[in-house]
Amino acid sequence: MMNTRVVAAGLRKRICSADDAAALIAPGMTVAMSGFTGAGYPKTVPPALASRIDDAHARGLDFRINVLTGASTAPELDGALARANGITMRLPYQSDPTLRDKINDGEMDYLDIHLSHVAQNSWSGIFGEIDIALVEVCAIRDDGKLIPSSSVGNNKTWLERAKGVILEVNRRQPLELEGMHDIYYGTALPPHRVPIPLLRSGDRIGERYLHCPADKILAIVETDASDRNNEFTPPDATSRQIAGNLIEFLRHEVAMGRLPKTLLPLQSGVGNITNAVLSELGAVGFAGLTAYTEVIQDGMLDMLQNGTLTVASATALSLSPSAFVRFAEHIGQFHERIVLRPQEISNHPELVRRLGCIAMNGMMESDIYGNVNSTHVMGSRIQNGIGGSGDFARNGYLSCFMSASTAKNGSISCIVPMVSHVDHTEHDVAVLVTERGLADLRGLSPKQRAQQIIARCADPAYQPMLQDYFDRACHQSFGKHTPHLLKEALSWHERYIETGSMRS
Template sequence: MASRVGNKQMRNKIMPAADAAAFIKHGDNVGMSGFTGAGYPKAVPVALATQIREETAAGRPFDIGVWTGASTAPELDGALAETGGMKTRLPYQSDPVTRSKINSGETDYIDIHLSHLGPLVREGFLGTLDTAVIEVTAITEDGRLVPSSSVGNNKVWLDEAEKVILEVNSWQSTDLEGMHDIYDRFALPPYRQPVQMLKPSDRLGQPYLTVDPEKVIAVVETDQRDRNTPFKPLDETSKAIAGHLLDFLQHEVNVGRLPKELLPLQSGVGNIANAVLAGLLDSPFENLTSYTEVIQDGMVELIDAGKVTMASATAFSLSPDAAERMNQNAKTYRRNIILRPQEISNHPELIRRLGVIATNGLIEADIYGNVNSTHIMGSRMQNGIGGSGDFARNAYISAFVTPSTAKGGAISSIVPFVSHVDHTEHDTHILVTEQGLADLRGLAPRKRAKVIIEKCAHPTYRPLLEEYVQRASKVANGQHTPHDLEQAHSWHRRFLTSGTMMPS
């Protein structure tokens, strides 16, 4: 493997992953690169997991805090969670082992809006960041770092960590150089300045990350691919949801509330969001732009088709085939893609100023428009809020999408009252299921309930929801947002005891 470490000082620090991991000590907070299975370190976390096992087997405690950009992959989250040494985890995860540790109480999980974490770390609110472990594509002769397939919080970690370990991954394409835009003028109040961006194609910084070379304690060379799972084939439910949303966007153009090229698009991670992107391929919309967190397969296909002229994000979230295509053609794609720090990609003021159209998934919504995107039956964490709150609260149009039922119909995604609130009714403009689309803008709560039940609920559950509203209107202590508090969560209780929300 030809070395991509062009800087002589950095080359002198090349060592095996196990030796680099040995610099991490019990009680450390460790900032890792990585965002949705892209650009995460692949060798040091595995070596660190071995070290933790050896230490605990010898009767010596060893646990750490793990901070990232968002979710990562089994070589990081899974490997460290399995040791039992992941004491804290933030700000987002999607790993089944990590999820199990969180829900058993073994790992403290701090679920944070992705735009909030960088400022919290810079403020010192979360304590000391002891070590950063950052994957890069290459180190230039003058010591600059070519970012890999995600940026995430890497700028924060490099600035704030006391020690830095770099993984230089030769699997990442050298043609990624030039795709990134690293904004570096972050300051805390009262010295914070406006971010001068007017459109997604604007570049604000430089294509490289930088680090104080004295902080770098180790450089590890790797040659391992990012690990992302393929997207599922589009099913009829996903296509129906996408169709309803695209019809709505066309209507908004027709009545003059959107320009014909729409406004910058944001798309959450997942099969339904990817289906919406796929639906745009056959739509009449042209010259589209995107201001989002991740570049998914559907976005790459829109770029290939000439439908999207510019996509701004912080990371890739690509299937294995699409990742290979990106590696082979990164020089071409960097004309249409910019990867930025998540402090910029998820910046609330920029989202508001650019007028982003946001589309995110959910676990459940209630009849008044409150959305739960994190918890199963009120208590069990699924993944986390991620960046959905950054976009939902600040978007020009905020849409949430979901199938109307789950678990073969045993669960209704539309319930009387969500068991956990991540996005309030005030941040939900549009709800979409395969049944239809509910436009909630300008509607008082009781009118929202009517349109959500009529348009979004599955026909099996629709009469039960109507019955709940009628009963709640009689027993509630007010008629603005009528609830029957004794029955508001009865559907969830029924599922936990009988395995279905349907009454026997």
Template sequence: MARVTCPVLGRRIATAEEAAAHIRPGDSVGISGFTGAGFPKAVPQALARRIGEAHARGEEFRIGLWSGASTGPSVDGALAEVHGLDKRLPYSSDPALRRLINSGEVDYVDAHLSHSAQQAWFGFYGPLDVAVVEVAAILPNGLLVPGTSVGNNKTWLDRAEKVILEVNRWLPRDLEGFHDVYYGAAVPPHRIPIQLTHPLQRIGDPYLRVDPAKVVAVVETDAPDRNSPLDAPDDSSRAMAELLVDFLRHEVRAGRMPPGLLPLQSGVGSTPNAVMEGLLHAEFEGLTSFTEVIQDGLLDLLDAGKLASLSATSFGLSPAGQQRFLDNVGSYKGRILLRSQEISNHPELVRRLGVIAINGMIEADVYGNVNSSHVMGSAIMNGIGGSGDFARNAYLNFFVSDSLAKGGLISSIVPMVSHVDHTEHDVHVLITEQGLADLRGLSPSDRADRVIAHCAHPDYRDRLRDYVDRARAARPEARHTPHLLEEALGWHAAYLRDGRM
């Protein structure tokens, strides 16, 4: 079956090399892709080869790269390997690129994922020269059938001076109808309320639009998304999942949420998937989800009939989960909607729907501040991603982590976090395998006692209590959030000096 049926755009079919030639040194390039789904498969690799050849001749050639979120080794990794990037935003998880970011070679703009599209429209990032977007098909009228992620594609197609389309035959043609692309967003003062009151409500179009005059090349591909094997839940993640699910039962009994809960959001990783596994065996029925990424655990809930509807911006499945979706794609139509990330992560909608947000963290301090992006205060891990969009605006949020890292050399509960992504004002519940600390409605002093008692590992609990006790005694006139400033980051300094906290 032909995937390019638009006569005008059908005349612009080109090779990846011919398409990549439209990208110039110094260009800002917006690409599709979110958590390894929907990224362009051919043009970035052709561009990386071109950059490598230019560098071999002694020519300077680097670009700025804008995406929805993380891509894959064939995009971020390939461009990092040839030192072809000077700026990256708003999120990346590639280890090769991470090294260049932390070495200072690549400028990294770590933005909230709901902000990146609007900030591009505001002009905060400067002009967008080229968009490279993967789609499943181009219809006779020029409309685009999106693929396995929507991300920032609408904005890149609208804002770019030139557009390159990759039409991937590997994508199921049955993806048509899975998308809801909202074209009602506007810049201030022209904004209006977004009329969405249920996760599966349609408020937009099933297609992406592009001005045909801007399309300089159409490249045909046949290549799969990047899918990572799913880490099986271990004893620790299952313990955290049990704590979280039991807490939700408590909230229902207290009358603070309905028996079918409120819409779920879960970050990527083994613990969120363990939570979904816990919900699979729990009594809750008629669940809904308003999230960023569809992982295997959400498919499990859909297949079991526990989850009625699922709104996201991308898939993030394991190879087995991806195959399950491809084999049964028709059965999911009408139950899954993929939206632009400015909608899937929109603070207005997260707050209106009353989302329950579940995200991971690197560390939390005794007062409830959370670091989800930096190791030892300075080295970026991946970025804040969408966790801030959801946590700040959620009806109820959870941050989860093992209490120890590096075989016990690092405590995830510390006197003061070395980097703050989520302030104490935005954090509701902390969970480690040791226990759960409900911080809602507590003063900083009460939060400290609860976090230490319930979340800290026994190997570090007494030291944390000692720190807080001495901080309280040191300044009787300043006991609201007491700290010993000369010691507050001492645990991190000790690790950098001695290899353990």
């Protein structure tokens, strides 16, 4: 017991095994768990729960629960529970292959919602009562306050809303994380809201710790396990070209006086392309930058170390294993330059608009008018989810979406006549970028946008097809404002499903 991080003596009697903690979760419960993009998720109770569920199913009993998180987690949570067929409903974002297959096979319900909306909907009762909050923390102080771990996500809301709480105290998370968090307790539902007093990315407006009444804590499980995130692959030629196209545009905006030399607070979605953009920003001479985003990836950590970035605000450290080791070894360098917040603050539309964020997110496809699909393959199969991209795209100063121009070795064009699913309407998309070029859509009518996107973003193999569709639509469509041939608009997707290629 001397090595325990449960410093509050009165709570030590609640330390138990993962199996004992999992036994507190009953069929039909709604369980809200920590975790945001592979960081700060509970690592031992979910596998123990999955084992209980397997045993129940073997005895012919139905055992499934509703699972709420901050965003995606890891195989020990989403994967284990999905393999056990233990989830009835999941929200708000996921990336596990087994879980994804269950959703797309219709074996569980999935709510894909804006990350900034989760806490509000929870407080409004949209998701019903939360029976158990299962949250990872670094430690429990002698005064009972909780030191958050590598992500905050929705943990503040889960701890406040849940009837009972199970804590995983993970000694693998650096204790030096203490003080990096900024937990703001000043949010409220309308009509009682007041302005959030945050004016700069690095402002601290809350507390260092999470609160949880001792009488709500049902069990504490001590763990020693790392977060699980994959190593980032070095940017390939396509990613570097996309990054180069966007950076050339940002330089132009600075030259035109629309952006300062230090740009505006950066938001970067998860993925290799956005990570490549971050890596290139430092290499080409930008300095004094700031970030107001959801996750700190490897590229952003590099920028903090080399001085390109002065401060980064996020809700999670989504670092590869090697980058997390580097972070832990040099944590003193980052302590005052990284702020980890609840996701209702990191993604809050009020703050994104006030700060004027530059939103940089990936997409699956765009149509010729600038509508973006970032979630669904061929219109009906969910990939991951919208995450926080919509929070920033609609409210940011500049909304940029990036993708390679083709996928599946050229059999799919990422620029299509009409997207098969709309996550971001043309009204929320300012800039489209592929390795072929960049289309600045601001101030353009629909037909002007179409010409820019076809000429600058589409792959040469698909440009004649897109131009032919657009030209015929301009003459034959029902209306001429946003010309479409409705019988053909989704024919590219149908052709891919039937033949394995969008090419005619």
